[in-house]
Amino acid sequence: MEIIHTISALKAILKPFKQAVSKIALVPTMGALHNGHLSLIAIAKANAEVVVCSIFVNPTQFTDPKDLEKYPRPLAHDIKMLTEAGCDFVFMPTVTEMYPSFPTPENWLIDLGPAEFVLEGEFRKGHYQGVTQIVKKLFDAVSPDVAFFGQKDFQQVLMIKNMVRHFNLPIEIVSCPIIREDDGLAMSSRNIHLSHDDRMNALVLSKALKFVADNYKKLKLKDLLTEAKQMINDTNGVELDYFTIAHDDTLLPIEHEEKGSVVALVAAKVGETRLIDNMLLG
Numbered sequence: 149m150e151i152i153h154t155i156s157a158l159k160a161i162l163k164p165f166k167q168a169v170s171k172i173a174l175v176p177t178m179g180a181l182h183n184g185h186l187s188l189i190a191i192a193k194a195n196a197e198v199v200v201c202s203i204f205v206n207p208t209q210f211t212d213p214k215d216l217e218k219y220p221r222p223l224a225h226d227i228k229m230l231t232e233a234g235c236d237f238v239f240m241p242t243v244t245e246m247y248p249s250f251p252t253p254e255n256w257l258i259d260l261g262p263a264e265f266v267l268e269g270e271f272r273k274g275h276y277q278g279v280t281q282i283v284k285k286l287f288d289a290v291s292p293d294v295a296f297f298g299q300k301d302f303q304q305v306l307m308i309k310n311m312v313r314h315f316n317l318p319i320e321i322v323s324c325p326i327i328r329e330d331d332g333l334a335m336s337s338r339n340i341h342l343s344h345d346d347r348m349n350a351l352v353l354s355k356a357l358k359f360v361a362d363n364y365k366k367l368k369l370k371d372l373l374t375e376a377k378q379m380i381n382d383t384n385g386v387e388l389d390y391f392t393i394a395h396d397d398t399l400l401p402i403e404h405e406e407k408g409s410v411v412a413l414v415a416a417k418v419g420e421t422r423l424i425d426n427m428l429l430g
């Protein structure tokens with residue numbers, strides 16, 4: 149596996165592959181890799197001849213400076229994992245490589261549709277402008293045919309698809325299943341911050357989602373939501389930001405049980421760590 153730090157080196161290395169292969173895949177990450185990330189690499193390898201993984205902790209998508217400062221950066225471990233997973237190239241730029249005028253902000257404001265401002269967009273204002281800004285830069289650097297993202301960041305996939313539509317980019321966006329620990333907790337780089345008690349308490353998030361998935365067809369919507377929120381509010385050390393059952397495209401809450409695609413989404417602070425999770429229903 150080759151490690152590349154600059155956009156110009158990346159473009160030069162990938163150039164011969166553009167002619168020689170039919171698909172180049174990109175898996176964008178912020179590092180601190182776990183089996184959720186490795187599942188994206190495996191799916192990318194099964195669907196493309198060349199797989200590029202990027203590791204970049206993007207400052208413009210963080211709304212809490214403490215969250216950015218304490219974001220884990222175990223680079224040697226990440227490189228070992230990607231090598232073992234058979235990734236071809238890892239792109240690890242510096243902040244000034246991606247944002248030459250940093251810390252002076254670059255202009256970036258695109259129309260991502262009304263779903264930008266709900267859920268994560270409400271609790272992390274400007275987050276999806278930062279996410280789409282860096283993903284566009286990564287797309288420009290790699291020119292992939294296809295890019296793989298986790299369903300764990302459900303709203304993020306939607307926002308990236310809207311960004312791709314906005315610029316009419318010839319890039320396929322693939323959403324990949326959520327990988328969970330054996331007890332149901334969604335894998336996340338931020339899980340490393342959970343204390344022993346937090347780790348136990350965090351289980352209520354996937355349990356509440358599973359309760360909703362199991363009972364979606366059986367209980368009234370209002371009762372489902374009340375029960376799921378109650379489960380979370382009754383758990384010590386867990387502070388709920390939102391629990392919603394929403395249309396999978398607009399992310400607006402559904403008003404009654406629907407036949408179409410519906411998703412339950414949750415975000416909560418567990419101890420000092422904010423976690424998100426979701427489950428498709430129906």
Ligand SMILES: Nc1ncnc2c1ncn2[C@@H]1O[C@H](COP(=O)(O)OP(=O)(O)OP(=O)(O)O)[C@@H](O)[C@H]1O
Pocket residue numbers: 176177178179183184185187188296297298299300301324325326327328334335336337338339
């Ligand atoms: N458990 C998981 N299953 C599948 N994909 C995942 C999982 N966790 C993260 N991903 C995906 O990996 C990609 C990179 O995510 P990222 O590096 O932010 O990791 P993360 O675990 O989501 O970290 P955090 O949520 O703590 O920032 C994203 O597309 C994300 O959705």
Ligand SMILES: CC(C)(CO)[C@@H](O)C(=O)[O-]
Pocket residue numbers: 176177178204206209279282283301304
């Ligand atoms: C897509 C992404 C790599 C952009 O920084 C990040 O939001 C993430 O890891 O999900």
Ligand code: BAL
Pocket residue numbers: 209210301
């Ligand atoms: N996986 C989403 C990136 C973030 O929380 O900023």
